[in-house]
Each structure stands twice: as C-alpha cells, then as structure tokens.
Amino acid sequence: xxxxxxxxxxxxxxxxxxxxxxxxxxxxxxxxxxxxxxxxxxxxxxxxxxxxxxxxxxxxxxxxxxxxxxxxxxxxxxxxxxxxxxxxxxxxxxxxxxxxxxxxxxxxxxxxxxxxxxxxxxxxxxxxxxxxx
Numbered sequence: 001x002x003x004x005x006x007x008x009x010x011x012x013x014x015x016x017x018x019x020x021x022x023x024x025x026x027x028x029x030x031x032x033x034x035x036x037x038x039x040x041x042x043x044x045x046x047x048x049x050x051x052x053x054x055x056x057x058x059x060x061x062x063x064x065x066x067x068x069x070x071x072x073x074x075x076x077x078x079x080x081x082x083x084x085x086x087x088x089x090x091x092x093x094x095x096x097x098x099x100x101x102x103x104x105x106x107x108x109x110x111x112x113x114x115x116x117x118x119x120x121x122x123x124x125x126x127x128x129x130x131x132x133x
Contacts, residue, residue, distance in 0.1 A: 020113060020126035020127060020128045020129075021126060021127060022113075022115075022124045022125070022126045023039075023041050023042070023124060023125050023126070023127070024117070024122055024123075024124055025037075025039045025041075025046075025048060025122075025123045025124060025125055026039070026048075026122070026123055027121060027122060027123070028050075028116055028120065028121055028122060028123050029121070031048065031049075031050040031056075031123060032050070033050055033051060033052045033054075034050075034051065034052055034076045035049070035050070035076070036048060036049045036071070036072035036073065036074060036076070036085065037072055038061050038069070038072035039125065041125060041127055042127055044060070044127060045060070045061035045062065045069045045072075046058055046059070046060065046061060046112060046125055046127075047059050047060065047061040047071040047072035047074075047085075048072070048114060048123060048125060049072075049076060049085060049096060051076065051083055055083065056114045056115070056116070056123060057083065057096035057097070057111070057114060058111065058112040058113070058114035058125045059071060059085070059094065059096065059099050059109040059110065059111050059112070060099075060109050060110040060111075060112075062109075063087045063089050063090070063092075064101075064107055064108075064109065065087065065089065065090050065092055065104075065107075066087070066089035066090055068089055070087065070088050070089055071085060071087060071094070071109065073088045074086050074087050074088050074094075075088070076096075077093075079093060079095075079102055082095045082096075082097060082102075083095070083096040083097065084096060084102065092104060092107075094108070094109050096111075097111070098111065099111040112125050112126060112127060112128075113125065113126040114126075
C-alpha cells in the first residue's frame with residue numbers, strides 16, 4: 001500500500017477544548033475497511049473504525065444502552081449520508097462523526113480525534129485530559 005502525507009486525516013470531536021495527547025494504535029493497513037477494532041488507551045476502551053473510503057473515526061467502545069464494551073464490533077453503514085455504527089447489542093445507530101445516537105436523541109458516544117501519522121502508515125488517537133484515567 002502506498003500512502004502519502006496528503007492522506008492524513010484529523011477528525012477533531014465537537015467541543016474538544018482540553019489538552020490532548022496522541023497515542024499510536026496500529027498500522028493503518030491492519031484496519032480492515034468497514035470494520036472496527038478496540039484499543040485500550042490510558043484505561044479507556046476506544047473503538048476505531050475505517051470506512052471503505054479510508055476515513056477514520058474513533059468513539060468510546062462502551063454501549064450506553066447495554067453497558068457492554070462492544071461498539072467496535074458494530075456494523076458500519078450510513079444513514080442520511082452520515083457514516084454510522086450500529087451497536088451489536090440492541091442495534092441503536094450512532095453517527096460516527098458526532099457520536100450522537102440517531103435512534104435516541106440526547107444519547108451520544110464520546111468521540112475522539114483520530115489521524116494517520118505524517119508518514120500515513122500508522123493510526124493515532126488523541127484523548128483529552130478529562131477522558132484519561
């Protein structure tokens with residue numbers, strides 16, 4: 001796989017104001033398109049997703065409805081043009097860009113900044129101070 005710096009994607013979550021520290025997660029090539037993986041980052045389970053288009057998203061892995069750490073195993077899709085993940089437990093659908101639950105207004109997953117490193121071969125996630133243990 002050939003990658004360039006131009007493909008680096010940084011997705012800052014809405015309202016992210018605090019200091020954040022970037023963590024190396026895995027090789028970009030190790031993320032299968034339309035699948036998620038879970039990474040433990042400073043005591044927080046983070047679900048990381050790669051779409052067929054190569055976009056990256058990161059949310060909390062904790063399903064707010066079931067209380068299970070399963071969001072990374074959800075089914076990716078789209079709704080109204082928004083990239084989504086459906087919880088594998090009770091099937092609620094979340095917008096990967098904002099974390100908002102599209103089936104239950106007022107409920108949301110925390111989202112995290114995610115990017116490819118400057119070389120484009122690694123995936124990094126940032127956790128604001130308030131999310132680190």
